Every structure is written in C-alpha cells, then in structure tokens.
Amino acid sequence: MKGISVVVIALAGVIFGLSLEAIFLSTSIRMSVERSISSQEVEILRAINKLEMVKIGLPYALEYSFQQAFYDVSKNGGYYSIPADIPTYNNLPVWRKYDKTYQPGYVANTIQTTLNNLNKYAAQVEFANLPQYTGMDILCGGGGPSYKYVFEKPEVCYYSLVTGHGSRDGDITWSEGSILERGQCAVANPDCWGLFGGVRSDTIRFHVGGCSDEYYFHGDHKEYEVSSVEVGGHSYIWASGDPKPEESWAVECCMSGSGTEGCNSDSDNGQRFHANNVFNLANKDKIDLDGASSEDVVKKFNLAWCGNKDRNCLLCHVDIKDASKTKWYVCEGYPVPEGYGVVVVKAGERVGSFECGYDGQWIQPTNVFCPVDTVTLKATSSGLISIETELYKAYENPNTSQVVKSNLFNVFRIARERFVEEDTIKSTIENVVSANEFTCNSDNSTVRSRVSSAITSRFSDGNVYVQITPVRVVIKPDCNSTVAVAVEVKIKDQLPYLAYDGTTAYRNPELRFYVITSNDYSFQPI
Amino acid sequence: MEMKKGSLLLTIAALGIIFTSTIIIGTVLIFLTFKFHIDINLKFEYEKSFSDLLMLSLLRLNYNSTYSAYKVLAERGVNGFDDNMKKFLSDKITLMADADCFRLANSTSYILNTNCEAYKQAGEAFIFKPYNPNKLVEEMTLTYNQVER
Numbered sequence: 001m002k003g004i005s006v007v008v009i010a011l012a013g014v015i016f017g018l019s020l021e022a023i024f025l026s027t028s029i030r031m032s033v034e035r036s037i038s039s040q041e042v043e044i045l046r047a048i049n050k051l052e053m054v055k056i057g058l059p060y061a062l063e064y065s066f067q068q069a070f071y072d073v074s075k076n077g078g079y080y081s082i083p084a085d086i087p088t089y090n091n092l093p094v095w096r097k098y099d100k101t102y103q104p105g106y107v108a109n110t111i112q113t114t115l116n117n118l119n120k121y122a123a124q125v126e127f128a129n130l131p132q133y134t135g136m137d138i139l140c141g142g143g144g145p146s147y148k149y150v151f152e153k154p155e156v157c158y159y160s161l162v163t164g165h166g167s168r169d170g171d172i173t174w175s176e177g178s179i180l181e182r183g184q185c186a187v188a189n190p191d192c193w194g195l196f197g198g199v200r201s202d203t204i205r206f207h208v209g210g211c212s213d214e215y216y217f218h219g220d221h222k223e224y225e226v227s228s229v230e231v232g233g234h235s236y237i238w239a240s241g242d243p244k245p246e247e248s249w250a251v252e253c254c255m256s257g258s259g260t261e262g263c264n265s266d267s268d269n270g271q272r273f274h275a276n277n278v279f280n281l282a283n284k285d286k287i288d289l290d291g292a293s294s295e296d297v298v299k300k301f302n303l304a305w306c307g308n309k310d311r312n313c314l315l316c317h318v319d320i321k322d323a324s325k326t327k328w329y330v331c332e333g334y335p336v337p338e339g340y341g342v343v344v345v346k347a348g349e350r351v352g353s354f355e356c357g358y359d360g361q362w363i364q365p366t367n368v369f370c371p372v373d374t375v376t377l378k379a380t381s382s383g384l385i386s387i388e389t390e391l392y393k394a395y396e397n398p399n400t401s402q403v404v405k406s407n408l409f410n411v412f413r414i415a416r417e418r419f420v421e422e423d424t425i426k427s428t429i430e431n432v433v434s435a436n437e438f439t440c441n442s443d444n445s446t447v448r449s450r451v452s453s454a455i456t457s458r459f460s461d462g463n464v465y466v467q468i469t470p471v472r473v474v475i476k477p478d479c480n481s482t483v484a485v486a487v488e489v490k491i492k493d494q495l496p497y498l499a500y501d502g503t504t505a506y507r508n509p510e511l512r513f514y515v516i517t518s519n520d521y522s523f524q525p526i
Numbered sequence: 527m528e529m530k531k532g533s534l535l536l537t538i539a540a541l542g543i544i545f546t547s548t549i550i551i552g553t554v555l556i557f558l559t560f561k562f563h564i565d566i567n568l569k570f571e572y573e574k575s576f577s578d579l580l581m582l583s584l585l586r587l588n589y590n591s592t593y594s595a596y597k598v599l600a601e602r603g604v605n606g607f608d609d610n611m612k613k614f615l616s617d618k619i620t621l622m623a624d625a626d627c628f629r630l631a632n633s634t635s636y637i638l639n640t641n642c643e644a645y646k647q648a649g650e651a652f653i654f655k656p657y658n659p660n661k662l663v664e665e666m667t668l669t670y671n672q673v674e675r
Contacts, residue, residue: 005533005534005536005537008537008541009537009540009541009544012540012541012544012545013544015544015548016544016545016547016548019548019552020548020551020552020555023552023555023556023559027555027556027559027560027563030559030563031559031563034563034567035566035567035570037567038567038570038571039570041571042570042571042574042575045571045574045575045578046574046575046578049575049578049579049582050578050652052582053578053581053582053585053651053652053653054652056582056585056586056596057585057596057652057653057654058654060596060597060600060653060654061654061662064654064655064656064657065657067656067657068657117657120659120662121654121662121663124661124662124663125652125663126663127652498601498604498656498657499657500656500657500658500659
C-alpha cells in the first residue's frame with residue numbers, strides 16, 4: 001500500500017514537472033512569435049519614419065535644386081545649354097543682334113532644370129521609391145501672380161516650329177555634355193550618330209536628360225536606345241523607353257545635303273509630309289506590327305499638319321488605338337486648319353509650357369513680374385512616394401513646396417525690358433554720335449572712347465545689380481560714322497545661393513549675355 | 527488499519543499540495559511570462575522607433591529664425607560647422623534623448639560625439655545635401671546611451 005502511495009506521488013510529481021515544461025515551451029514559442037510580430041511592427045514604424053524623413057527633406061531638395069538651376073541657367077545666359085542656332089560671342093549667347101532678338105525661355109529653362117535636379121535627388125533615395133516630378137508652380141512671395149509649368153499636360157508629345165527661311169527649329173540636337181535638347185534641326189556632333197564619316201550604326205547608346213519643353217525626358221544618366229536610319233535622303237532618329245515605355249518618340253532631322261522637301265517646305269504637302277514622318281517614326285513598331293503602311297495609319301487617324309511657316313505647332317499624342325485622343329492645338333487668332341481633333345486655345349490660355357498669345361502666336365510666358373525677392377516653389381508629381389516590402393506598403397504624397405529667396409523674375413524682367421524690348425544700347429550710341437557731331441575727320445579712337453564711356457554703366461534694382469560693358473566698338477571706315485558695339489551685360493542677383501560648380505561653394509548666379517548693336521542696320525557683323 | 531488510513535490521508539494531502547502548487551505556479555508563471563513579453567516587446571519597439579523619431583524631431587528644430595537644424599547639418603560642408611552649431615545640436619540631443627553619451631556620425635566620420643562610448647540605442651536619418659551630383663543624400667546614425675532611471 002505504501003508502495004502504491006509512493007508511485008501515485010511520483011506520478012503526480014511527473015505531471016507537475018511536465019506541466020511546468022509545457023508552460024515553458026508554450027511561452028517560449030509564444031515569445032518567439034511575439035518577437036517576430038514586434039520586429040515587423042518596428043519595421044513598419046521605421047518605414048513611416050523614413051517616409052516622414054523624405055517629406056521633411058523634400059523642401060530642402062527643392063530649394064537646392066532651384067539654386068543650382070538658377071546658377072547653371074544664368075551662367076549660360078538664360079539657357080541650360082546654348083542651342084546651336086543662337087549667335088554667340090565669347091561663348092555666351094547674344095540676346096539681341098541688330099534688329100533680331102534671341103530671347104531665351106530663361107524662367108522656363110530654370111524651372112525645367114530645377115525639376116531635373118529634383119529628380120536626381122529623388123533617384124538617389126534608395127530606401128523609398130520617389131516618383132518623377134513633372135510640374136512646378138512658382139508663386140510670387142507667398143501668393144500673387146503665379147507661373148505654372150507642367151511638362152506633360154495635356155498630351156503634347158511632339159513639338160515643331162517650322163520657319164519660313166529654310167531652317168527648322170524644334171527638333172532634338174546633340175549637344176556637348178551628353179544632353180539632348182530642342183534646338184536647330186541639325187546634328188552638332190554627327191559622329192555621335194554614326195551617320196557620317198563612313199561610320200553608320202543603327203543603334204547608338206547615349207544619355208538623355210535635361211531637355212527642353214516637350215522633349216524633356218526624366219532620368220539623367222539613363223541610357224536609352226536610339227535608332228537611326230536614312231530614308232530618301234533624310235536622316236531620322238527615334239527611340240522608345242522610359243519614362244514612356246508604352247510610346248515611341250521620334251524626331252526628324254534634316255542632315256546637310258538632304259534637301260528641303262518634306263522638312264522645310266512651306267507647302268501644305270511638305271508640312272504634311274513632315275508631320276507624317278514624325279508620326280510614322282514614333283509609331284514605327286506599331287505600324288509594322290499592324291501590317292499597315294504609314295499612309296494608311298495617317299489616313300486612319302486623320303492626321304493634319306496645323307503648322308505654318310512661322311507658327312509653333314503642337315502635334316499631340318496620337319494613340320494608335322484611340323484616334324479621339326489626337327489633338328492639334330491652334331492658338332486663337334490663327335485660321336483653324338481642317339481636320340479632326342483640332343482644339344482652338346483661347347488667348348491667355350496655356351498648353352503645356354506654351355501660352356496662346358493675342359496675335360495667334362504661341363509664346364512662352366516669361367513676363368511675370370514679381371516685386372518681392374521671395375518666391376514659393378511648388379513641385380508636383382502624379383505618382384506617390386512609396387516603400388513596399390512583403391510585410392507592408394506605405395505611401396505618401398510627394399508634392400512639396402518651399403519659400404526661396406530669389407529675384408528670378410526680376411532678373412529676367414530687367415534683361416528683357418532694357419535690352420530686348422527697348423534697344424537702350426542703340427539709343428545711347430545715337431545720342432553720343434549726334435551730340436558729338438562726328439565728321440569724316442573725327443578720330444576713330446576718340447569716337448570709340450566716347451561711345452565706350454557712354455555705354456559703360458551700372459545700376460541696381462533692389463538686390464539686382466546690372467553692369468553694362470562694351471567689349472568691342474567698331475567704326476565703319478567709310479566716313480558715315482556708323483558705329484557698332486558688342487556689349488556684355490551682367491545681371492547679378494545679390495541674394496546668396498548655394499550652387500555647385502565642381503567644388504561646392506556659395507555663389508551668386510550671374511546672368512551674362514551679349515547685345516550687339518549699331519546705329520544703323522546695314523553694318524557689318526562683329 | 528490506522529496505519530493504512532494515515533498513509534492514505536498523507537498521500538491525498540501530498541497529491542493535493544502538488545496539484546494546487548502546479549495550478550498556482552502555472553497560473554502565476556503564465557501571467558508573469560505574458561507581462562514579461564509585453565514589457566520586452568514594448569521596450570524593443572519603443573527604443574527602435576523612438577530613436578528614429580528623435581532624429582526626425584532634431585531635424586525639425588530651428589537653429590535660428592532663418593536657419594533650421596536640417597540646414598545646419600546639410601550645409602555644414604559649405605557653411606562651416608562652428609562651435610555654436612555643435613553646442614546647439616549637442617544640447618538638443620542630450621535633452622531629447624536623455625542621454626549621457628551619444629555619437630552622431632555619417633558613413634565616413636563622426637559629426638558630433640561625446641567622450642564616453644555610446645552603444646545602446648541607435649536611430650537613422652537621411653538628409654538631402656546641397657546640390658552635388660555625386661552625393662545628394664547623406665545617411666546619418668545617432669547612437670546614444672539613454673540614462674537608466
């Protein structure tokens with residue numbers, strides 16, 4: 001009996017021990033599971049913090065992007081990269097040469113470059129996916145008149161400016177610095193295309209980015225595959241890929257010796273031919289896939305060339321599957337061409353970066369006046385900032401804004417008013433010449449000296465300082481007292497900007513350009 | 527007979543004690559372990575997220591009326607990083623983290639640090655630097671020892 005009691009107690013002890021072990025094991029497993037859950041919760045909390053960190057930093061990235069853009073564009077006289085068809089002097093653009101003006105889209109170029117820089121910041125964030133920034137508003141001070149800039153709205157894809165002088169602007173050209181830009185229809189560096197010098201390649205790889213207007217492509221330093229081909233004496237390039245992988249984009253370039261037919265012709269047929277070329281190239285792969293001829297595609301979608309010899313034409317996105325999306329924007333005041341999808345834009349309204357002017361011309365609105373030296377930048381994107389893992393997805397609105405000290409609009413306004421809209425240099429020369437009553441016997445050095453001293457001047461407008469320096473004075477040697485001057489204009493915003501030029505440093509952007517003028521318009525070019 | 531009865535009572539008593547203690551110890555153990563887990567996990571989550579939040583709060587501070595702590599850190603390479611700036615940030619970190627030791631560093635060097643060794647808690651921050659195409663984003667780590675109270 002005693003033995004049985006011992007066995008019972010022993011069994012009870014074993015049950016006690018097993019119970020404790022069961023509790024221990026279950027709690028250990030539970031502990032492991034809870035720690036795992038806890039770790040996941042920490043990951044989520046940290047992801048939220050990271051998104052918050054990006055949001056805190058974006059206004060600063062926007063500010064730095066703007067300051068760098070202001071610096072880069074200003075040092076090139078209002079261009080990010082000076083187009084090949086703009087006259088230059090000492091490697092800087094000439095804004096006015098005799099009776100011609102070459103006014104850059106200074107504000108637009110600065111904004112485009114700002115967005116380009118901001119997208120570089122976004123690309124370097126590794127822990128989150130930042131979308132491409134495509135739009136920007138600039139408000140004067142905290143409000144006031146705003147300057148809106150949207151790259152891709154509405155569906156503008158191809159832009160072309162046909163001039164009546166046998167030359168065409170608006171196509172993409174190659175320029176130094178691995179940057180494609182809109183500009184003259186010529187290839188500045190033919191070798192890069194492999195079309196000349198006996199070397200031809202159907203596929204060339206190069207970098208694109210920082211482009212202007214509708215040819216702005218995001219993602220500097222990305223490589224896009226670009227194909228080229230020569231057809232009927234014309235050379236064409238086209239490409240496809242990010243950021244619009246579903247579309248092809250194309251440009252037509254007229255190489256030297258290729259003639260004018262279809263490229264520069266002012267005739268309706270010639271313009272139509274050009275439009276068709278661009279469209280066909282852009283949709284080459286689709287046309288091939290559908291087995292339709294280029295002509296069929298053009299007929300099918302009622303393509304029409306709304307252009308004229310002196311008009312900016314906006315050939316809009318053509319959806320191969322939805323013809324109703326084809327739109328041609330015509331500025332009010334210009335005869336509306338026949339065709340489907342023609343949209344008449346009222347004066348003062350904008351399409352993309354262009355504003356419909358009251359004379360029927362498309363203009364780039366840069367005449368915004370801002371009396372204060374602060375602007376509010378607002379960068380927008382259609383995407384979302386996101387962090388995605390197997391555990392969670394976190395999203396954040398990417399739109400950001402920052403108040404920045406800048407005289408961007410005032411710098412440009414002064415430059416335009418003083419040296420483009422009014423030729424103050426020419427007036428000065430005329431005054432000097434008439435006041436001094438120079439004759440055939442006048443000493444050239446005296447004339448030169450007096451003209452130089454009359455032109456040399458400086459003035460300030462708030463924080464904006466302007467310095468005018470004649471760099472060359474030429475006197476026509478046939479005794480009619482004709483004087484021509486090349487004048488360097490420096491406009492400097494005294495506000496501190498932080499910009500990079502190889503070594504990070506504080507610098508004040510300096511807009512520099514040249515004005516070349518004479519007191520008559522028959523003078524030989526300098 | 528009495529011996530048998532006494533032994534049976536003893537056995538029943540022993541069994542009663544064993545089962546009662548099993549139930550009591552088991553119940554208490556479960557609650558204690560549960561509480562222990564909650565404490566441990568809360569501490570774990572708090573420390574991890576607090577460290578990052580600390581960095582977020584630090585970046586949001588204003589150094590003066592026109593200059594933020596974010597800019598002080600982001601532009602220290604071009605504006606300089608004087609003693610006033612260092613003191614401002616050190617004071618804020620010490621106060622906000624309740625830390626006796628801390629170290630603020632990027633991937634290559636220390637930005638701020640104390641004489642003692644910091645190792646207990648760590649938070650990360652990513653800041654945008656002034657434009658330089660080679661490096662636009664800088665990662666910073668704040669390591670500190672929170673004072674035990």
